[in-house]
Amino acid sequence: MNASEGVAPAIESILAAADERGGGDRRLSVAARSLPAALAAAEEDGRVPVIGEIKPTSPTTDGRRDDDPVALAEALVDGGAAALSVLTEPDHFGGSPDALRQVRETVSVPVLRKDFIRREEQLDVVEADAVLLIAQFVDDLAGLVTAARERGFQPLVEVHSRAELDDALSAGAGIVGINNRDLARLDVDLSTFEELAPHAPEDVTLVAESGIASEEDAARMRRAGADGLLVGSALMAGDVAANTERLVGAER
Numbered sequence: 001m002n003a004s005e006g007v008a009p010a011i012e013s014i015l016a017a018a019d020e021r022g023g024g025d026r027r028l029s030v031a032a033r034s035l036p037a038a039l040a041a042a043e044e045d046g047r048v049p050v051i052g053e054i055k056p057t058s059p060t061t062d063g064r065r066d067d068d069p070v071a072l073a074e075a076l077v078d079g080g081a082a083a084l085s086v087l088t089e090p091d092h093f094g095g096s097p098d099a100l101r102q103v104r105e106t107v108s109v110p111v112l113r114k115d116f117i118r119r120e121e122q123l124d125v126v127e128a129d130a131v132l133l134i135a136q137f138v139d140d141l142a143g144l145v146t147a148a149r150e151r152g153f154q155p156l157v158e159v160h161s162r163a164e165l166d167d168a169l170s171a172g173a174g175i176v177g178i179n180n181r182d183l184a185r186l187d188v189d190l191s192t193f194e195e196l197a198p199h200a201p202e203d204v205t206l207v208a209e210s211g212i213a214s215e216e217d218a219a220r221m222r223r224a225g226a227d228g229l230l231v232g233s234a235l236m237a238g239d240v241a242a243n244t245e246r247l248v249g250a251e252r
């Protein structure tokens with residue numbers, strides 16, 4: 001399979017860079033904070049379960065947010081985020097493994113590592129509670145899901161189509177992220193989540209990813225069955241704690 005077939009030039013460049021990056025030289029063993037439990041606890045508490053993403057920049061963002069990642073993490077948690085996501089991709093998203101390390105040392109909520117992981121040893125770069133695996137970009141999804149679990153990580157498998165959702169489920173994913181962004185065209189359509197969510201079994205933790213900007217968007221994804229919302233850009237623009245508080249307080 002040629003994983004980069006039919007994807008936007010920015011993504012091709014992201015994948016080429018990902019293939020160049022090495023991995024860790026020893027196998028990590030992490031004691032993970034449970035992401036599903038953190039999302040459920042927020043819900044119990046009457047909060048919209050938001051995974052707040054620290055994303056300094058991206059190929060679809062204008063400008064950059066170069067604040068201290070720890071300060072951003074604290075603002076997200078103060079605003080009520082149930083969990084955090086930290087970009088570790090350096091070349092296109094301005095992230096770093098070190099930012100994740102510092103954030104995870106500071107906060108007590110679960111932290112997701114957001115990167116383009118292609119090979120097993122790339123899991124060994126930095127400890128996190130959950131790791132993103134993008135179905136479209138991984139050749140042996142079941143193998144990487146197992147490799148992630150062997151290290152103690154909770155794999156969050158990202159999908160964008162029915163076929164990828166089925167692949168994620170057959171690979172044994174317990175947490176599935178449905179990305180509303182089409183990586184081939186780079187546009188966002190919230191109906192992606194609405195169309196795919198009904199095909200996931202009840203016991204899978206479902207995360208709606210990308211393009212959630214308003215309280216209405218948050219409510220819409222919750223009505224469609226999202227157990228968690230992964231939000232980056234809309235939180236990063238302006239006052240991070242206030243932005244988070246607004247989405248966390250959205251009604252259904």
Ligand SMILES: O=P(O)(O)OC[C@@H](O)[C@@H](O)c1c[nH]c2ccccc12
Nearest residue numbers: 179209210211212230231232233234
């Ligand atoms: O900034 P947004 O539209 O709220 O999106 C967050 C997140 O879903 C997005 O950053 C993302 C989804 N899948 C990814 C894979 C790699 C890098 C980034 C992503």
